[in-house]
Amino acid sequence: xxxxxxxxDADFDAxxxxxxTMKREDSPDVDATVADIIADVRARGDAAVIxxxxxxxxxxxxxxxxxxxxxxxxxxxxxxxxxxxxxxxLAADRIRAYHDRQMPSDASWDGPHGEMLGWRWTAVEAxxxxxxxxxxxxxSSVLMNAIPAQVAGVERLVICAPTPDGVANPLVLLAAKxxxxxxxxxxxxAQAIAALAFGTQTIDPVDKITGPGNAFVAAAKRRVFGRxxxxxIAGPSEILVIADKHNDPDWVAVDLLSQAEHxxxxxxxxxxxDAEFGQAVADAVERRLKTLERRAIAGPSWQDYGAVVVVQDxxxxxxxxxxxxxxxxxxxxxxxxDIAARIRHAGAIFIGAYTPEAxxxxxxxxxxxxxxxxxxxxxxxxxxxxxxxxxxxxxxxPEALKAIGPAAETLAKAExxxxxxxxxxxxxxxxxxx
Amino acid sequence: xxxxxxxxDADFDAxxxxxxTMKREDSPDVDATVADIIADVRARGDAAVIxxxxxxxxxxxxxxxxxxxxxxxxxxxxxxxxxxxxxxxLAADRIRAYHDRQMPSDASWDGPHGEMLGWRWTAVEAxxxxxxxxxxxxxSSVLMNAIPAQVAGVERLVICAPTPDGVANPLVLLAAKxxxxxxxxxxxxAQAIAALAFGTQTIDPVDKITGPGNAFVAAAKRRVFGRxxxxxIAGPSEILVIADKHNDPDWVAVDLLSQAEHxxxxxxxxxxxDAEFGQAVADAVERRLKTLERRAIAGPSWQDYGAVVVVQDxxxxxxxxxxxxxxxxxxxxxxxxDIAARIRHAGAIFIGAYTPEAxxxxxxxxxxxxxxxxxxxxxxxxxxxxxxxxxxxxxxxPEALKAIGPAAETLAKAExxxxxxxxxxxxxxxxxxx
Numbered sequence: 126x127x128x129x130x131x132x133x134d135a136d137f138d139a140x141x142x143x144x145x146t147m148k149r150e151d152s153p154d155v156d157a158t159v160a161d162i163i164a165d166v167r168a169r170g171d172a173a174v175i176x177x178x179x180x181x182x183x184x185x186x187x188x189x190x191x192x193x194x195x196x197x198x199x200x201x202x203x204x205x206x207x208x209x210x211x212x213x214x215l216a217a218d219r220i221r222a223y224h225d226r227q228m229p230s231d232a233s234w235d236g237p238h239g240e241m242l243g244w245r246w247t248a249v250e251a252x253x254x255x256x257x258x259x260x261x262x263x264x265s266s267v268l269m270n271a272i273p274a275q276v277a278g279v280e281r282l283v284i285c286a287p288t289p290d291g292v293a294n295p296l297v298l299l300a301a302k303x304x305x306x307x308x309x310x311x312x313x314x315a316q317a318i319a320a321l322a323f324g325t326q327t328i329d330p331v332d333k334i335t336g337p338g339n340a341f342v343a344a345a346k347r348r349v350f351g352r353x354x355x356x357x358i359a360g361p362s363e364i365l366v367i368a369d370k371h372n373d374p375d376w377v378a379v380d381l382l383s384q385a386e387h388x389x390x391x392x393x394x395x396x397x398x399d400a401e402f403g404q405a406v407a408d409a410v411e412r413r414l415k416t417l418e419r420r421a422i423a424g425p426s427w428q429d430y431g432a433v434v435v436v437q438d439x440x441x442x443x444x445x446x447x448x449x450x451x452x453x454x455x456x457x458x459x460x461x462x463d464i465a466a467r468i469r470h471a472g473a474i475f476i477g478a479y480t481p482e483a484x485x486x487x488x489x490x491x492x493x494x495x496x497x498x499x500x501x502x503x504x505x506x507x508x509x510x511x512x513x514x515x516x517x518x519x520x521x522x523p524e525a526l527k528a529i530g531p532a533a534e535t536l537a538k539a540e541x542x543x544x545x546x547x548x549x550x551x552x553x554x555x556x557x558x559x
Numbered sequence: 560x561x562x563x564x565x566x567x568d569a570d571f572d573a574x575x576x577x578x579x580t581m582k583r584e585d586s587p588d589v590d591a592t593v594a595d596i597i598a599d600v601r602a603r604g605d606a607a608v609i610x611x612x613x614x615x616x617x618x619x620x621x622x623x624x625x626x627x628x629x630x631x632x633x634x635x636x637x638x639x640x641x642x643x644x645x646x647x648x649l650a651a652d653r654i655r656a657y658h659d660r661q662m663p664s665d666a667s668w669d670g671p672h673g674e675m676l677g678w679r680w681t682a683v684e685a686x687x688x689x690x691x692x693x694x695x696x697x698x699s700s701v702l703m704n705a706i707p708a709q710v711a712g713v714e715r716l717v718i719c720a721p722t723p724d725g726v727a728n729p730l731v732l733l734a735a736k737x738x739x740x741x742x743x744x745x746x747x748x749a750q751a752i753a754a755l756a757f758g759t760q761t762i763d764p765v766d767k768i769t770g771p772g773n774a775f776v777a778a779a780k781r782r783v784f785g786r787x788x789x790x791x792i793a794g795p796s797e798i799l800v801i802a803d804k805h806n807d808p809d810w811v812a813v814d815l816l817s818q819a820e821h822x823x824x825x826x827x828x829x830x831x832x833d834a835e836f837g838q839a840v841a842d843a844v845e846r847r848l849k850t851l852e853r854r855a856i857a858g859p860s861w862q863d864y865g866a867v868v869v870v871q872d873x874x875x876x877x878x879x880x881x882x883x884x885x886x887x888x889x890x891x892x893x894x895x896x897d898i899a900a901r902i903r904h905a906g907a908i909f910i911g912a913y914t915p916e917a918x919x920x921x922x923x924x925x926x927x928x929x930x931x932x933x934x935x936x937x938x939x940x941x942x943x944x945x946x947x948x949x950x951x952x953x954x955x956x957p958e959a960l961k962a963i964g965p966a967a968e969t970l971a972k973a974e975x976x977x978x979x980x981x982x983x984x985x986x987x988x989x990x991x992x993x
Contacts, residue, residue, distance in 0.1 A: 208969055209969055209970075209973055211966070211969075212965075212966035212967075212969035212970050212973075213970065215963065215966045216966060216967075216970060219670075219963070222670075223676060226666060226668075229663075232660060234660075236653075236656075236924070240923075241910070242657060242923065242924050242925065244925070245900075247903045247904070249936065249937050250903075250936065263974050264970070264973065264974070265970055265974065296973055332936040332937040333937045351792065351932070351934065353937060354934070354936075354937030354938055358785065373985070373989070375985055376982070376985050376986060379978055379981045379982040379985055380982045382978040382981075382982075383976070383978040383979045383981070383982045385978070386976060386977065386978045386979070387976070413978070413981070417977060417978060418975075418977040419975075419976070419977060419978065423978065461954075462954070465952065466679075468950070469681045469684075470681070470948075470950075471950045472950065472951070473950065473951040473952075473953070474950055474951070474952050474953070475953055475954075476675070476952065476953065476954035477954050477955065478986075479954075479955045479956060479957055479959070479960045479986060480953055480954055480955040480960075481982035481983055481986065482982070483967055483971060483976075483979040483980070483982045483983055484953065484955055484960070484963070484964070484967055484983065485951075485953055486967070486971075486979060487966070487967040487970045487971065487979075488963050488966050488967045488970070489674075489676065489953045489955070489963075490670070490676050490953065491676065491678070491951035491952075491953055492951065495951075496948075498785070500785065500788070501948065501950070502683065502684065502766045502788075502948075503683050503766040503767045503787060503788030503948060504788055504948055505948040505949040505950075506949065506951060508949065510944070514904075514930075514935065514936075514937060514938055514939040515939040515940065515942065516902070516904075516905045516906065516907065516908055516935070516939075517906070517907040517908070517919075517925035517926065517929075517940060518899065518907075518908050518910065518925075519907070519908070519909055519910065519914055519918065519919055519923040519924070519925055520895075520896070520909075520910035520911050520913075520914055521911065521913045521914040521918055521923070522913065523913050525913070526913045526914075526918070529649065529653070529918070529922050529923075530918070531646075532645070532646035532649045532650060532921070532922050533646075533650075533917055533918055533920070533921040533922045535642055535643055535645075535646035536643075536646050536647065536650060536698070536699055536921045536922070537917060537920075537921065539643050539646075539698065539730055540697050540698070540699065541852070541853075542817070542820060542821070542853070542917075543820065543851060543852040543853060544813055544816040544817040544819070544820045544847070544851060544853065544857065545817045545820070545917040545920060545921075546917070547813045547816075547817070547847070547851075548810070548813040548814050548816075548817045548915035548916070548917045549915055549917055549918065551807070551809055551810050551813055552810060552912075552913060552915065555807070
């Protein structure tokens with residue numbers, strides 16, 4: 126049974142606090158192993174990557190076969206059905222259209238003394254995208270990571286996608302092609318992250334690494350952070366549905382399960398102002414679980430981490446939602462737009478009964494790489510902004526330096542930084558002489 | 560003697576590569592100590608913070624005196640001279656005017672099937688700013704960290720500023736007041752970061768922590784990252800000056816020294832197309848070093864990490880500058896604006912002979928918290944964007960779900976995520992029945 130909470134209950138605050146602080150992640154501590162792997166790749170390059178791939182993925186590669194050849198890619202892509210291809214192309218088009226609007230603008234203007242101030246955005250030169258192998262090898266994630274980079278103007282976009290036992294995912298290769306990826310290396314794990322960060326004889330280093338991965342990949346990304354940029358370190362996924370009784374309990378049930386089926390550590394929560402409806406949804410979940418293909422994953426997730434929270438009104442739902450700061454938030458109730466407008470902390474909001482989260486996972490347009498574990502309080506989903514950076518600009522006129530230079534000197538002196546002051550003073554003396 | 564390189568020399572590439580990979584940081588490994596301090600603060604709260612402050616800062620605090628009182632702040636601020644106050648106010652006004660322009664815009668639009676797509680920006684609720692004690696207690700850094708947060712709309716902005724032996728910095732307190740800081744705790748080190756991230760009986764936790772600090776502070780920020788947001792982990796500061804012979808060598812020399820005086824690990828590099836000018840600058844540095852107050856710091860920085868690089872033309876200067884990806888870049892040459900426009904990787908550019916970097920450190924308007932150690936390749940300086948986060952929005956119409964839902968189902972099936980597909984299918988069945 127998942128948790129049932131009611132905000133009327135005496136122990137609600139304590140129970141809700143427990144729900145918030147529930148530890149769902151139990152990544153093994155692989156940091157020492159990962160440190161060794163990174164050091165090995167830095168020292169031996171290709172040879173280390175090839176050896177580790179033989180060990181972990183049972184694949185014998187050479188420097189020449191680290192990457193898929195153009196022919197291999199075409200052969201794999203030919204296996205994609207027309208229906209799948211059309212779906213992926215529609216997804217790519219919609220994701221691109223959404224992210225096209227995210228490009229930030231340069232700015233420059235004149236200050237009060239004729240000085241120019243502003244900034245300029247430029248794209249990261251090279252980005253590497255990690256795509257997990259096996260079950261969690263998702264073509265949708267390729268689109269969600271690569272298209273923002275492509276829109277940003279990243280010139281060199283490469284993928285590392287392990288192919289355990291040589292099994293490739295044709296849809297992943299097609300997704301890579303649709304989003305402008307140049308090279309796909311069939312390597313994975315910490316060795317792939319190390320190769321992307323430091324380079325090898327065959328693999329050029331990149332400036333930014335994004336994409337999901339297992340505990341080894343996450344630990345490696347943490348370790349190379351600073352040398353290169355990384356996206357977030359994502360935790361288990363989560364969904365919060367706010368729904369009133371005017372919904373089909375079965376729709377809400379499958380939405381909750383669509384999160385639960387990702388991972389036994391995933392979390393699905395329903396907040397409703399109607400206890401009977403909450404019970405009806407829980408019943409519908411149990412019904413669906415009987416036949417769901419991934420019930421061995423979704424079942425434990427729902428039992429261990431699922432929750433139905435009954436509130437007295439939708440104001441309370443908004444307050445509790447912001448305390449959860451959910452990765453995904455579905456709002457299916459009267460005045461859903463108004464409720465959505467009052468939410469402050471959420472990675473993505475899906476408004477109305479016709480917007481199941483799965484639409485956002487694949488094809489809506491917004492990114493599906495979103496902040497987990499309450500980090501929507503301070504961070505955002507992946508976007509074009511992750512692949513650009515800003516250079517600030519300033520150009521003083523002699524008049525501007527005369528006007529504001531003395532204040533800079535005063536502050537430099539107060540901070541005990543004499544040369545800072547002298548760099549202004551030397552110029553002001555010349556200007557005063559003229 | 561600093562390094563002298565000439566791009567004509569046979570061994571230039573190797574020498575320049577050494578310059579790029581020079582290890583300047585030698586932070587002690589304090590991670591284990593920091594882990595203990597964080598655990599202690601989580602377990603014992605105020606009591607741990609108070610004990611550690613007594614040990615490290617020789618200050619006996621109580622829960623009631625952890626923060627400065629309003630009276631104490633006014634008493635300290637009264638010590639600031641009118642000249643210093645005016646300078647700080649001018650700096651705050653200019654920094655605010657610059658950052659006001661950085662607020663990103665919300666967006667929403669209709670897709671091809673009447674669906675609504677968009678995003679909304681909201682401010683982080685609470686931010687904590689770390690201000691080092693002692694020599695590196697810079698009021699300018701308070702403005703540079705707090706004003707972007709204030710502009711973003713952060714409601715609760717607090718500072719942790721240790722006061723070793725009880726000595727406070729009146730200008731820091733004034734800067735805090737000018738930038739809307741609510742509370743100033745006189746605590747520092749890893750214990751302050753732990754208190755900000757996890758809260759204590761007296762100190763409410765925040766969502767984001769920014770600001771510079773020593774090795775303990777940096778290690779603590781790394782450890783609490785994820786629980787809260789952090790800004791970058793900054794390395795030693797650096798400047799690159801691109802200058803032709805039409806400059807006063809002494810101006811360039813003091814600019815190089817204004818970086819060198821920060822820290823023995825700071826790096827100052829001149830790139831010039833005129834070898835004689837390069838030598839003249841190096842001579843001017845030596846002259847200035849004879850009398851500079853902080854020569855004991857600036858001297859070793861210049862000797863150990865300084866460099867003069869002679870290039871054949873300004874095209875080469877641009878190429879080398881992008882390989883350095885400098886934190887601060889001064890461009891003082893003919894067509895400086897054109898050269899600036901061609902630079903891709905730099906934290907901040909100061910254009911023309913009348914824009915010494917010190918202007919940017921204090922009063923120009925742009926932020927002085929900038930990416931170090933070549934990280935301008937993939938990251939930006941501090942800005943309003945660091946204190947806001949984006950929630951993506953989507954609202955499908957029945958028509959939109961009919962149009963794009965089947966593609967989502969196809970992709971869900973391809974990824975083996977049945978419930979994802981069912982969440983779309985359940986709705987489409989109803990719509991098809993209608």
